[in-house]
Amino acid sequence: MIRIEVGGERWEVDDDFLASRWTCIWGRGCQGIDVAPDPSGTLGCCILGAELTDVDDAANVAAHAACLDEGSWQHARDAASDGIFTDETRRAIRVVDGACIFLNRDGFAAGPGCALHLGAAQHGEPPLEWKPNVCWQLPLKVERHDGADGTPVHVLRRWRRDDFGGDDASVAWFCTDTADALVGDAPAAESLASELAELLGDDLADAIRDRVDQRRRRDSL
Numbered sequence: 001m002i003r004i005e006v007g008g009e010r011w012e013v014d015d016d017f018l019a020s021r022w023t024c025i026w027g028r029g030c031q032g033i034d035v036a037p038d039p040s041g042t043l044g045c046c047i048l049g050a051e052l053t054d055v056d057d058a059a060n061v062a063a064h065a066a067c068l069d070e071g072s073w074q075h076a077r078d079a080a081s082d083g084i085f086t087d088e089t090r091r092a093i094r095v096v097d098g099a100c101i102f103l104n105r106d107g108f109a110a111g112p113g114c115a116l117h118l119g120a121a122q123h124g125e126p127p128l129e130w131k132p133n134v135c136w137q138l139p140l141k142v143e144r145h146d147g148a149d150g151t152p153v154h155v156l157r158r159w160r161r162d163d164f165g166g167d168d169a170s171v172a173w174f175c176t177d178t179a180d181a182l183v184g185d186a187p188a189a190e191s192l193a194s195e196l197a198e199l200l201g202d203d204l205a206d207a208i209r210d211r212v213d214q215r216r217r218r219d220s221l
Helices: 015-019 055-065 076-082 115-122 133-137 193-200 202-220
Strands: 002-006 009-013 140-146 152-158
Touching (some): 002 202, 009 202, 015 202, 055 115, 133 193, 140 193, 193 202
Parallel strands (some): 009 152
Antiparallel strands (some): 002 009, 140 152
């Protein structure tokens, strides 16, 4: 972990992960997060639906879902009949046929994958503006604890299997704890630059990338 203070906030950052060549391998070897590997390689981390952070997150997803049609969204009719949320609290996205209602399955005419991601691409907009917060933030996770002097400390780390609420048996594989996903063209701090900026703000994201780059240069000597 590296320690950074920006804007009066203390941060501990998982520089091991951000310096790695991690990249999403959905459709390219991703085994999914179920108890057994997904043979299609296309269910990814979508089998649980998505927990929403607040009313703004729910409203944003609902607004962008309204921009999708049956040609780009396999479960558009399911959404039209019973909605996209699990219940009236609007705190989670529904699961349909074993995965998120927004996940187009393998064999769908428009192709497999997140319908919101596809919709964003079709409109020339960043997917993180369309998708639930947890979806575009993953594999990054922010936590908070109190330091020894009582000062709040924020922690930025990689998402782990136990963050899905189970154990190693219920989530048999996850991309952040295997070498399978360390095949990116650039360090995660660079490939996830947009996500870091949206999650943390430009100043902190820039400071983190600088520190990770310094580490990489030292390691290369």
